[in-house]
Amino acid sequence: MAEVILIAAICCYTGITVLNILNSGVHGLGLAAAGACLTVLFALQILHSQPGARRAPARRRALTLGLQVLVTYLPLVAFEAQWGAMAGFLAGSLLLLLPPRPGWILYGLVGVSMLVPPVLGGRSVLDSAYLVQTTLLTGLVIFGLARLSDLVRVLHESRGELTRAAVTRERLRFARDLHDLLGYSLSAIQLKGELIHRLIAANPEMAKQEIEDVLAISRQSLADVRRVASGYRDLSLKEEIGSARSVLSAAEVETVTDVRIGSVSSPVDTVLATVLREAVTNVLRHSRATYCGITAVEEDGLMTLSISNDGVIEGYCDSSPHSGSGLGNLELRLRAVGGDLTVDRGSADAFRLVARAPAHGELLAGTDGPMEDEAAWMTV
Known part of the structure; x- marks a missing residue:
């Protein structure tokens, strides 16, 4: 569910940019170029939001981030503020792929860079502030949802590990208790059996007494096994x-x-x-x-x-x-x-x-x- 929500959010932000471009009256080759860039950005953001993306080789991360920088800033020349939402994807990717200190610094620089398009387009200061805030908010949303998805996956894996550990713990307890409880009893039964074998002919009465002891030990052994199986092992x-x-x-x-x-x-x-x-x-x-x-x-x-x-x-x-x-x-x-x-x-x-x-x-x-x-x- 967390992954579905993340993908839905990426689709929604991409859709907002599509609507902005269509509303700006772009046609023909410009629209096709915008569609190609959006497709690349969408694929890169899905890649960067995958669990464990930060553990990818540094060379690959540098390559994908560099490509995202190009398809984020180059279209700004043509589409200006209408393309601004895509800078939020870049801000989120920087937080996801880089160590915390450089990641947050570059995240802030991406937000500040969004002051430029409104100025070039002759827009007001309020529009500039709006675009900066939108970029930073988009980056936080993408970063937060991706981290949430990763943490949910880790939680499910940890739950499975805890379950397996509990099963192993019980198996080891059972093996340990069988060894400690029955080793003594079985040794005693073996010893008394050998003693009875020697006494049967020479002293039947003592042999009978030893047989009673063997029966008592065997009954105790059976009780021990039942205690082990039920988890009660008080001695x-x-x-x-x-x-x-x-x-x-x-x-x-x-x-x-x-x-x-x-x-x-x-x-x-x-x-x-x-x-x-x-x-x-x-x-x-x-x-x-x-x-x-x-x-x-x-x-x-x-x-x-x-x-x-x-x-x-x-x-x-x-x-x-x-x-x-x-x-x-x-x-x-x-x-x-x-x-x-x-x-x-x-x-x-x-x-x-x-x-x-x-x-x-x-x-x-x-x-x-x-x-x-x-x-x-x-x-x-």
């Missing part, structure tokens, strides 16, 4: 610590916990619970741990979660094509609530992960789990 750090003790115990990993948690905001509680899940998953998948220590302490409004273990396999690298990027995910999650993540390798087989966040932190504006490092999510 409890205390509950995750209890679950971690059970899973690590099944893996015959000695677990020592120190839990001193006060009031914690829901976003921080969820992020720290996710950190614990990923850390325990890494202990189970990437080490031969015999010991794991879990400390969750709140002091002076700062929540600190520390997970340490032994049994790290030196030089370990998961070669599976879907090994994930859990620590990168966790670092971005903590950054979203104003926290940070540190990793410390002690002795040759020791590993310690520490997550810190304000106890009452909230998600920072514009984050849902941050997106600064999309490449991290793409490996999930």
Whole structure:
């Protein structure tokens, strides 16, 4: 619609000039020459009003502007004031194609130059002022409508980009949450399945208890998937610590916990619970741990979660094509609530992960789990 209005305005100004020339009694070759010049000016103005015309090569802009200057001023010799409206097109083109400072200076000079035709034609000072004002107003209208058309186009393109960004954001959130929530659960199910396989013959009662644990974990996994799909992903750090003790115990990993948690905001509680899940998953998948220590302490409004273990396999690298990027995910999650993540390798087989966040932190504006490092999510 903005483009249609712009073209309509250019047509109307051209039509006014046509009526002025016809009213002046021009016939024959003079009328034909005026029609040719008007056609060229109309085409040039449409070209100069196109989106991105200012980004055209400087040589081309100089050529088209030079041609417009010729077909604007040369007919003034023959038609004088009747041709004056076309100077408004030139004024508008200067504003559209040149940088602001020279553009506005030349725009003003074009307006002042329109004092000459009325003087040559013996017209009054009022006619001169009228022609100057008309030229400047026409230039502003053309410039404003062209810029409006360009801004409307940019707005529509930006809206499309925002839509695509929102879709990408949701896709990355879904992939991240599936990795963080289900990686732990599936590792626990696999571990307990292997334990059940060993216990079936030797201790059926304990195997039955482990089967009940597997069913509970699988039900929780199903609930996690539903929460991810619906966007609700609240977790409890205390509950995750209890679950971690059970899973690590099944893996015959000695677990020592120190839990001193006060009031914690829901976003921080969820992020720290996710950190614990990923850390325990890494202990189970990437080490031969015999010991794991879990400390969750709140002091002076700062929540600190520390997970340490032994049994790290030196030089370990998961070669599976879907090994994930859990620590990168966790670092971005903590950054979203104003926290940070540190990793410390002690002795040759020791590993310690520490997550810190304000106890009452909230998600920072514009984050849902941050997106600064999309490449991290793409490996999930």
